[in-house]
Every structure is written in C-alpha cells, then in structure tokens.
Amino acid sequence: MTLSKSSGSSASARFDELNLAQASLISFQKRLKPGETGWEHAFEIAGRQMNVECLGNAYGYPHGPDNDLMLVLTNLYLEQGCPAGDAVVTTPYELLKSMGRNDSGRSYQILHDGLMRLTGTTYRISGWIDQRKAGTRRATFRFVEQVEDVNLQGTLLNPQTFGKGTKLRVTLARDIAENLRSRHLKPVDLDFMLSLPTNQAGILYRLLDALLFSDLEAQRTQVLSLSVVEWGRLLRLSNLSPDRIRRAIDPPHHELIRREFLKAVVYEGRGVAQRVVYTFNAQRPDHPLTPEQLLLIGRIKSMGVTDGVAKKFVRALPVSFVENRVKIAEAVLAQTTSFRRSRGAYAWDILSDVDDRYSVPETRRQLAGAKDGTVDVVRIPTPPRLPDEDHQGVLLELSPAEQWLTARAPLRLLLKGHLNDTEFQALELQCTQGQRSASRLFREVSAATAQTRLAALVVNLRKELTLP
Template sequence: MTSPSLPALRSKFDDLNLAEASLISCLTRLKPGETSWEHSFEIAGRQMHVECLGNSYGFPHGPDNDMMLVLSNLFLEQGQPRDNSVHCTAYELLRMLGRTDSSQNYRIMHDSLTRLSGTLYKISGWLDHPGGIARRVTFRFLERIEEIQGEVKHLNLKSFGAGTKLKITLDAVVAASLTSPRVRPFDLDFMLKLSGSQSRTLFRLLDTLWYSDPKAAASGYLEFDLVELGRLLRLTNLRPDSIRRTIMPIHEELTASEFLKNVTFSGRGVKQRVRYVFNPQRPDYPLTVAQLELVGRIKTFGITDVQARGYVRKHTPERVGERVRLAEAILAATTRIRRSPAAYAWDILTDELGKYTMPLSRPEVAAVPAATVRSPIRDVEGEAERAFEELRQMHGQLPPEEQWAVHRGALRLMLQRSLGSDLWKILEARCVAGDLEAGTLLREANVAVANLDLQHFLDSLRAELRS
C-alpha cells in the first residue's frame, strides 16, 4: 500500500447530515460509565432524533470532532474511493489534525479512531437530498481500521507510531452522504486554528446552523434555550450554571477570532436563552463577486479601497446594497455639496439614525455635451470590471478545490437549476479536478447575463460537460 504525500488537506467541506445531527460531544473528558446519549430536537427546520451508543472508550467527544472532519475531507481528496477506504500514515494524519508528533498525540488519535469505529448512531431525520424525504439510518462512522506496521519481531505491537500505515474505511452510509448534494464548503483551516476542541465543536455547530437556517442568515443571529444548547453540545451536566461555565470561555475565543460579533444571555434559571450575533464576514475570508461589485460602487464616491472593503465585510450584502443605492440616489439628486462627496457618501452609508431617505425624484439637468459628461453607470461598470479582474487574480492562485469553494454559491444560483442535478455534479467534479476554472466560468456567465446571451452560454456549457 502506498501513501500519498499529504502535508495538509486541500479539500475543505462538511457533511450537513453529520453536522446537523451534532454527533460529537463538546466535553473534553468523560466520567466512567458515560457511554451513550439520546436526544430529540428540531434543527434547520425539521425534527431529528439521534441515539448514540458508545463503547468502553465512551461516546465520541473532544478531538473526535476534528477527526471526523479530517477523515471526511481525506475521503473526498482521495477521489471518493469505491471501497470507502482512505490511506495515510499515522504521522500524516496527525499533521492533518494540526497536532505535533508526540506519543501522547498518537494515543489521543488511537482513542479517537476507536470511539468513531465502535460507536453506533441511530438517526431519524437523515436527508439524501436538500428538500428530500427524511429517513432513519443506523451506522458507525468508521467501519474498519487496519494497521500495517511492517516487519514484526515480537507480539507486543504498539498501537501507533510515526511510520504506522493506516487503511481507514468509512461506513457506507457516511460515504454515500459525502457524495451527495448535502456536502457544503466549510472553513476547516479556521476551525483547526482555534485553540480548544470545545471551541472547534461549537464553531462547527453554529456555522452549520447559520448556513442551514434561512432565518439566521437573514437576521445575522441564532438564539437557543440554554439547556437545549447544552443538549446539542452533548453535555451531561445540564444545570444552567454548569452550561454557562462551559461555554463562556468558548464565547471569548469565538468573539476574539471575529466569528461572533457578540453573545448575550437573557432570562433566569432554566428559562435562560443565549443569542449569538455573527460578524457577516471575517477579515481573512475572500470577498465574493457580489461584494467586490459593491466595493467598486462605493469607491466611485471617492471612498478608499480599505474603507470600502471594511464596510462591505462589516455588513450583509443586502444591507450594503440598500445603503449604496440610497447614497447613489441622494448624490445624484444633490446640486450642491458643502463637503466632499466622499465624506457625504460615507455619512449616508454609515447612518444608523435614519437621517437620510430616498429622494422622490431627480432634478432636471441642463443639456451638456456628451463628451463632458462623466457617466456614473459607466464608472460603476468599470469598477465592476476591475473588481472581477481583481477577483480573478486573487483566486487564480488557489487550488481548484478552494476556487470551487469560493465560487460555488454564486455558480449554483446562476446555473444549477438550468443545468439540472446530473450536469451540475459533472460541473462540480471538473472544477474540483481543475479541468474547468470556477472563477473564469463565473466571469463568463456574468458577461453572458450582461449581454443577454445566457442561453447560448448554457447551451455551450451543456455540450462541453456532456463531451
């Protein structure tokens, strides 16, 4: 068996079935005898029931969250093998988990694999397709773990060592779900940079629900009953004061890392609720095409690039678009501006007091020779064009999988319904493989829309995907 060189994972996805079921406990250690839990709950708008039956190592918790995600992405990165098995050395697996090469970490990794292969999950509410019919599945995350240690001169085998070669086989239910439309881009790098396993577990849960729940995406926050949140984190002590002691340090890290904007508690005792308000976007996350277009429009006011990008990151695209349209209309309708247009526009954009309203009509403008008129529309188009070029340069150096992760949402909105599910899967596979460049494809689609030529573009793309 040969093991590929895998210094770091390029694939960065998560399976919504696994993530929404919240299978891994936030606890860092278990008490003797804690081997199972059971929970009925509503998540992402549907009812779920999950039963977890662990083994003598306890139920999955702590670092098992990292292991589940890394093995899922390793399966995708190695081409979704037909036998559902991934190959690596123990040392490579440690590196993908972001851990150092130490005997303690090999032991932690061994115990994690043992829990994931020995724990039985029964889940009602499993979806094979978005909007599909929910069903019940029973599985172990890992079906089998095989170790190949080379020549053995005695029977006292070590559980793991740096050179141990591993063949890890995922359960057929898990492997099938990882090839379904229920897989979505996930910021694995950010998660693994968080210092504690508890922070990584809560981040995965909140990020999943923010993605899955349309109301959360629109409002920018999630709210839970405190005790229900404790259950979702698979805590065993559900006293409100104990739950708060567990999650308060996590909140500090997720706020400091700018994933969360703030966290507030309300109510008392068992009736307490916790609200998570999200930052629309972290400073290290690439801007989307829509955001870059908004940056270009803001810069036409004379506002600096740094200011424009900071403003776009701070607010939702809907909010930014609304304020930009208001500023454009007011500036177009204003004949005399006492201060600089940039300062005036910035005050309109950042106004939280309702000082500005949309003008009812634009004033008549005297005829001016066309050569002397600076067209706001043309300026915006030029900024958008430069924004697209900036986006291409920004993402052109990324691996194909990451380019796909950045552009997948915009491409899905524009193309998936017209292409159909089969051709969409082919498109995804070819973009991830690098046969097609996701950024270039999105640019060409936008140009086709602007030129009222989308149908011809779709016909050509269908022919290429079928060839």
C-alpha cells in the same frame, strides 16, 4: 485543546455530511467521567424529528479532538475520490498534519484513542436522511467501520500508539460513505475550524454552522435563538444546570466573536427558561469578496474613503443596503461644490448615516425617475450596530449613562415610527436613571426586528413607559 496546533493545515476539501452535522455526534466535553459511555437525545432540526442514541466503549464516546478527526476523515474520503470499499488510505502523520497538529507522542496517543472511540462507538439515529434513496429511516452504524494498520518496515506494531512507518486504512460506515458519494453535503470552513485554539470552539462552530445552514429564517436574519438547556443537550453535556452550561460555552463564545464568526451572544430570561441568542456576522474578513462587493468597494473608494474602511463597510452589510447608500452618497456629492473637512469624510458621513439625515437631492431624483420610471431610491433599514460590537459581552457592565450613549443612535433608528419624541424621551430617562438597561434593550429590539416581532415588543414597551 489538549494538543498544540500548528498555524496551518493541509486540509483542502471543505464539506460536512449533513446528517452528521445536524445530529451533533461529538460531545463538547473536554473529558468524560469514569463509566460515562453513552447518551440519548430526541430533538427537531430542519423541520424533522431526530432521535440519536450513542453507546461508546472502554475509551468512552467521541468528544473533544474527535470532532477534528471526524471531519478530516470525511474530507479525505472525498479528496481520494470516494474509493471503492469506502476506505481512506493515509498515515498517522498525514492525519495529524491534516488536523493541523504536531507529531508529538501525545498527539499520536490522542489520535489512536480517537480512532478507537470512532470505531467502537455505535450510533443509532432515527430521522437519518438517505440521500440515495431519497427518504428518512433509522440508521445504526459506527462512524469508522474498521481500522487497519500495516507497518511498512516489517517491524512489530506498537500496541498502544501508531509507530513510525505505519500506514492506515480507515473504512467508513456504509451509510456515511453512500451519502458522501451522493453529495449529501453542506459546506464547512474546515481550515477556519482547525485554526480555532480549542476543541470546544471548533465543536461550537461546527454545530452553529449546521444549525444556521438548516434554518432559512436564521439565514435571512442572521439571528439564532436556542433554549440554554436544550443547547446543553445538543452539545452532549452531562451537567445540564444552566449556570454550568453558560460557564462551559462562554470561553468559545469570546473566541468566535474575536474571530468574527459571531457578532454577539446574549442570554435572555432566568433559570431553566433561559435562552441564548446568537447574532452572526454577515461575512468574516477572510472570506473572498464577491464581484458585486468589489464593484461597490471601488465606487466607495472613488469618493475618497480609504480601502480598509470601504471593505469593512461592504462586508458588514447586505449588498442591497450598501448599493442604496452608495447611490445616495454619489448623488449628494455630485451636487456638492465645497467640503468643510474632506470629500472622503463627507462621503463616509453619508454612507454611515443612521439618522436618515441624507436623501437623494430633488433634481437628481427627478432625473433618475425620468430614466427608469422610479421616483425615489428604495430605502432598506440599516442593520443596527453598536460602536464597540466586538466587545458586547461587557456592555452591561457600563454605567447607565454610558450604556445609553452607546445605544441611543441605533435605538432611535430601530424605534423610529414606533415611539414619538415624548415616549423616546421617557425611555431615555428610564435608561439613564438605571431603571432599564439600554444595552439589554438594544439587544431585545434588535432581535425583535430581525424576527419581525418588533410591533409586539413596542406595545409592551409603551405600557412600561412612565411619562414625566
């Protein structure tokens, strides 16, 4: 970012107006070219068509740090009880503090310029959802309708930046204020967004979060696939060369993977046909645990597994899957009298098993069936994970043998029942000899599994296998 950020933020409300989030009104660009004052884009989101026109002013159009400012003003309006007149009353210092920024002269200058862009830029949005009237329409507005600054000390105002003692009255557009009052909102982790080190990471987080929220299938699979060029348009980039888009978004990708919002980012295809596939983490380490998760952690720890390992396991996987693995581990341990290493190590081996080596002992299964009428424990496939998933961006640089060593276990799990032993051995030969990338194949199979198209992928895979 242009500005340094402090370690904390005073922002407490965590909501985004859904139209604003989906319309992607803030450009990802760090700076604008001279004379670059507008853009227009037609696209589909949440099953409806949207067309967004943006016409800026002499300050350009909203970009970079204006993303933080827009969300902070939205949440201040909610915190202040959606006041009559649609105006947020604050000070420049309080705004900077809410945005997690220092109070240097440079910060005040950028705050001033951002308010001028949000005040002077007109948006025309077709497909705007009017929550109060329960319909869609074309809305034309400026995000900030009016900015009034009053110097409480009675001295002259600084014409360029906000001087000391200035109080602000920032009036939001009526269309936005009405939807905020009607609670046309989506949750957003504002503190997390403000803690990211660059404006670009924050903008990418906000838009990905909105896309995930708006796509039920993506919520189910935790996978989102987008055309790279279309993604560049949604980020309001002026250069839509796939290579330039990738160079722009790769640094934020690394940051969002490091902060565990994203699990992996993979590019598929070439040229303008390229797609970017995002795999999200089910839960970040800083999210509060649910009561169900806390109970499971307690059961896992009672088997001798450490607290940190138990929490990481529970956070990474669906509750239903963890419950199933815990039942199997408890049943096996109940009938085991001696352990080669330790009880905890044995329990962890059962919990993390991806080769289906463990099952509920027969006597235990029969007892459970007699009590509840079931015969077997429901099995839920484990979501595939590579041991070094936090660094998947460099997996393709490994040698063919190293790639296969890393990907073999999850590939065997995913392809179990689809490839026989001979076919799997032929696949291993191709991967270790460098004819096929095991890391890329894992990503393709993982995405196909999440999107329920694995059968079609396997048909093509079999055709490409040359049996020895």
